Amino acid sequence: EADIYQTPRYLVIGTGKKITLECSQTMGHDKMYWYQQDPGMELHLIHYSYGVNSTEKGDLSSESTVSRIRTEHFPLTLESARPSHTSQYLCASSAPDHGPSNYGYTFGSGTRLTVV
Amino acid sequence: AQTVTQSQPEMSVQEAETVTLSCTYDTSESDYYLFWYKQPPSRQMILVIRQEAYKQQNATENRFSVNFQKAAKSFSLKISDSQLGDAAMYFCAYRSGNTNAGKSTFGDGTTLTVKP
Numbered sequence: 001e002a003d004i005y006q007t008p009r010y011l012v013i014g015t016g017k018k019i020t021l022e023c024s025q026t027m028g029h030d031k032m033y034w035y036q037q038d039p040g041m042e043l044h045l046i047h048y049s050y051g052v053n054s055t056e057k058g059d060l061s062s063e064s065t066v067s068r069i070r071t072e073h074f075p076l077t078l079e080s081a082r083p084s085h086t087s088q089y090l091c092a093s094s095a096p097d098h099g100p101s102n103y104g105y106t107f108g109s110g111t112r113l114t115v116v
Numbered sequence: 117a118q119t120v121t122q123s124q125p126e127m128s129v130q131e132a133e134t135v136t137l138s139c140t141y142d143t144s145e146s147d148y149y150l151f152w153y154k155q156p157p158s159r160q161m162i163l164v165i166r167q168e169a170y171k172q173q174n175a176t177e178n179r180f181s182v183n184f185q186k187a188a189k190s191f192s193l194k195i196s197d198s199q200l201g202d203a204a205m206y207f208c209a210y211r212s213g214n215t216n217a218g219k220s221t222f223g224d225g226t227t228l229t230v231k232p
Binding site: 031 | 117149151153159160161162163207211217218220221222223224225
């Protein structure tokens, strides 16, 4: 059962629209991440967060922005969607380094975005 | 920057047989973690197994085990007694132990088919 939730699961939207992809986790994890994944391909980190009010850009340049006002919530926004933004977006979180967890990620189910 | 390479885009195995997925990585760090994640078709990505670089003993989780060769920078995943439910894309991932960000770098993935 998922402890990290992404909505919507699928989204088809027109060019130029503003969209927000939601990601919430109930585990109290400080670290959260957004990855972009094209079908059948590797994951690219686009944003991450150490905790509240902390956000950083990832390795892959992205026109999206993120915010982290609450620990559990890490939404991703595209101000003006374009067909090149069509992809799957995966949200993940990570437990504290020295806790009883396994240092791995817990992933959400992803949002598959299509911009037409 | 660290890189992760999975040289087998696709693998197949007969049900109940054993298969090994390959992964190599490049790093100059001594403190790091390695992971294998499983992404079934249209389903959530989950952590399969992890390995701390400082541990010599290979990790094992039920039918899943790794062969960690630190000097060779190799981290292969062995799946024993393969089941139909093992069919998925498998990603190898690297995480530095020297940063608080907890970012992971992923390989390109290996698609595993299990034949009945």
